[in-house]
Amino acid sequence: MRIVVLAGGIGGARFLRGLRRAVPDADITVVGNTGDDIHLFGLKVCPDLDTVMYTLGGGIDEERGWGRADESFRVKEELAAYGVGPEWFGLGDRDFATHIVRTQMLDAGFPLSAVTEALCDRWRPGVRLIPMTDDRVETHVAVESDGERKAIHFQEYWVRLRASVTAEAIVPVGAEHAKPAPGVLEAVAEADVVLLPPSNPVVSIGTILAVPGVREAVAGADAPVIGLSPIVGGAPVRGMADKVLAAVGVEATAAAVAEHYGADLLDGWLVDAVDADHVDRVEAAGIPCRAVPLMMTDVEATAAMAREALALAREVRPA
Amino acid sequence: MRIVVLAGGIGGARFLRGLRRAVPDADITVVGNTGDDIHLFGLKVCPDLDTVMYTLGGGIDEERGWGRADESFRVKEELAAYGVGPEWFGLGDRDFATHIVRTQMLDAGFPLSAVTEALCDRWRPGVRLIPMTDDRVETHVAVESDGERKAIHFQEYWVRLRASVTAEAIVPVGAEHAKPAPGVLEAVAEADVVLLPPSNPVVSIGTILAVPGVREAVAGADAPVIGLSPIVGGAPVRGMADKVLAAVGVEATAAAVAEHYGADLLDGWLVDAVDADHVDRVEAAGIPCRAVPLMMTDVEATAAMAREALALAREVRPA
Numbered sequence: 001m002r003i004v005v006l007a008g009g010i011g012g013a014r015f016l017r018g019l020r021r022a023v024p025d026a027d028i029t030v031v032g033n034t035g036d037d038i039h040l041f042g043l044k045v046c047p048d049l050d051t052v053m054y055t056l057g058g059g060i061d062e063e064r065g066w067g068r069a070d071e072s073f074r075v076k077e078e079l080a081a082y083g084v085g086p087e088w089f090g091l092g093d094r095d096f097a098t099h100i101v102r103t104q105m106l107d108a109g110f111p112l113s114a115v116t117e118a119l120c121d122r123w124r125p126g127v128r129l130i131p132m133t134d135d136r137v138e139t140h141v142a143v144e145s146d147g148e149r150k151a152i153h154f155q156e157y158w159v160r161l162r163a164s165v166t167a168e169a170i171v172p173v174g175a176e177h178a179k180p181a182p183g184v185l186e187a188v189a190e191a192d193v194v195l196l197p198p199s200n201p202v203v204s205i206g207t208i209l210a211v212p213g214v215r216e217a218v219a220g221a222d223a224p225v226i227g228l229s230p231i232v233g234g235a236p237v238r239g240m241a242d243k244v245l246a247a248v249g250v251e252a253t254a255a256a257v258a259e260h261y262g263a264d265l266l267d268g269w270l271v272d273a274v275d276a277d278h279v280d281r282v283e284a285a286g287i288p289c290r291a292v293p294l295m296m297t298d299v300e301a302t303a304a305m306a307r308e309a310l311a312l313a314r315e316v317r318p319a
Numbered sequence: 320m321r322i323v324v325l326a327g328g329i330g331g332a333r334f335l336r337g338l339r340r341a342v343p344d345a346d347i348t349v350v351g352n353t354g355d356d357i358h359l360f361g362l363k364v365c366p367d368l369d370t371v372m373y374t375l376g377g378g379i380d381e382e383r384g385w386g387r388a389d390e391s392f393r394v395k396e397e398l399a400a401y402g403v404g405p406e407w408f409g410l411g412d413r414d415f416a417t418h419i420v421r422t423q424m425l426d427a428g429f430p431l432s433a434v435t436e437a438l439c440d441r442w443r444p445g446v447r448l449i450p451m452t453d454d455r456v457e458t459h460v461a462v463e464s465d466g467e468r469k470a471i472h473f474q475e476y477w478v479r480l481r482a483s484v485t486a487e488a489i490v491p492v493g494a495e496h497a498k499p500a501p502g503v504l505e506a507v508a509e510a511d512v513v514l515l516p517p518s519n520p521v522v523s524i525g526t527i528l529a530v531p532g533v534r535e536a537v538a539g540a541d542a543p544v545i546g547l548s549p550i551v552g553g554a555p556v557r558g559m560a561d562k563v564l565a566a567v568g569v570e571a572t573a574a575a576v577a578e579h580y581g582a583d584l585l586d587g588w589l590v591d592a593v594d595a596d597h598v599d600r601v602e603a604a605g606i607p608c609r610a611v612p613l614m615m616t617d618v619e620a621t622a623a624m625a626r627e628a629l630a631l632a633r634e635v636r637p638a
Contacts, residue, residue, distance in 0.1 A: 042423035072393060078416030082441050084423070093412050097397030104361035104403070122401050 008204020015197035018302025035207035057123025327523020334516035337621025376442030
């Protein structure tokens with residue numbers, strides 16, 4: 001079975017771990033979000049790709065959900081001693097090595113997709129991880145600060161400000177000129193199922209879909225496209241997805257997110273059991289919907305979610 | 320008193336610490352060797368400048384003589400886990416921060432001299448540290464390997480091969496087109512004394528003198544130029560200076576090094592007490608010479624060496 005998953009960071013990575021448990025023999029291609037990539041200290045940092053790579057490769061810090069296990073922060077402390085920041089972004093010593101290797105390869109002319117493949121040679125994540133694009137896309141957030149409207153990098157909004165100011169717009173800068181990375185459209189076209197994990201629908205999956213050709217490919221795929229709601233009981237399971245949903249005028253409910261993706265994209269939608277009352281609304285929008293437990297409390301619970309998604313896929317599009 | 324010192328790495332840095340002790344109120348300008356600079360992992364590493372900066376700024380690893388105190392090597396271990404080397408060059412985590420800041424500033428367009436000044440803002444070495452040039456100069460060593468003559472980077476010869484193969488030539492690549500960094504010639508012209516510490520006469524001080532205009536400025540300076548022999552009893556006090564002296568056809572003796580610098584450059588030369596029998600030969604070459612203890616066993620012994628050098632300066636060129 002060939003499965004394509006569009007993945008952001010922590011949520012996507014944890015879902016993928018469950019999916020691998022559920023279907024260990026499946027051929028899984030992960031299209032990773034690169035809109036939250038950032039240049040720090042002259043280095044190219046790809047937080048979402050790394051979170052997927054570290055999580056599936058056994059190198060993740062389980063507690064934080066990002067960065068390396070058994071991490072130290074000596075390089076960052078020294079940079080701060082030089083007065084060089086930003087201090088609000090957590091880059092650990094072991095993590096630095098990844099960004100150094102990546103930057104060196106990019107400077108040598110390799111595209112990000114080739115660099116990601118090389119990094120995965122070490123991590124062996126058990127999936128094929130492809131960035132959504134080799135082109136530079138950077139998600140910016142329009143905020144009002146001191147009466148002035150300005151655009152800041154998504155990481156500044158998310159990590160430094162903890163989404164504490166109102167996001168008035170989310171703009172994946174560069175997306176309109178980006179091309180899908182080699183292999184992305186092919187994987188979608190050949191997939192038996194496409195899954196949208198409970199990742200952020202705006203700044204993770206939304207950014208991937210904003211790369212010209214990707215949304216069209218997913219919507220037009222032969223394979224059923226099944227999504228899992230990142231909103232449970234009217235609030236994000238983790239993170240601050242409600243803040244960026246508000247910026248695009250979508251209420252933070254399981255049903256509203258399904259409608260936001262749209263019936264043209266989704267062939268099925270899973271909401272959490274506590275949101276069973278949303279099923280009718282989603283189905284009224286033309287999207288088959290089931291209510292099942294959607295809390296990724298551990299790998300087995302997550303595997304059960306993946307099984308439900310695959311079961312819904314078979315139901316809506318029998319082989 | 321205005322003093323200019325041409326300095327390599329460990330020997331130069333330790334001498335400078337003694338000089339500061341000897342004349343705490345002196346205005347000291349250090350012209351640092353950059354011929355052993357190397358690009359590693361996409362970062363610009365300046366071993367000699369950093370050794371001077373860390374040593375005088377209190378950040379040096381005293382035992383090794385290079386790199387940072389209380390150092391760890393996690394970034395390097397991770398790079399090795401990616402299969403990215405070289406493994407033979409010791410870059411610690413705290414040290415990495417220096418190279419990251421330097422590379423970021425260079426990429427932003429600042430010349431190395433401005434970058435060095437910025438780094439010294441943190442370290443406050445108590446001297447003005449200027450790289451010999453803002454241009455790229457890289458010392459290469461011609462060696463014979465498997466019957467083939469090839470040029471390798473000085474660091475590969477020195478650190479990886481531990482000077483175990485015969486150096487047939489030492490070439491400061493790029494030196495002939497380099498310009499002295501801003502302030503170098505001015506400092507020499509305004510100096511009351513110019514000191515050549517017991518640094519490597521070929522790959523440290525020799526490289527500085529190879530930058531067009533520097534040797535001429537030092538030789539033609541109003542100030543007396545006093546050198547201290549890095550060779551004691553026919554062997555280098557530390558390091559492997561004898562290997563590179565052989566490459567330029569100079570025997571590893573205190574007198575031969577003085578003759579190599581030449582009477583046009585030197586106004587005085589200090590040899591170690593054990594080399595007292597070299598004094599006549601040096602003076603016969605037209606260079607006033609004294610035999611005094613030249614072992615930098617601690618800061619006070621080194622300060623005594625500096626005082627001897629300054630005394631000889633006064634003697635050969637009374638105010």
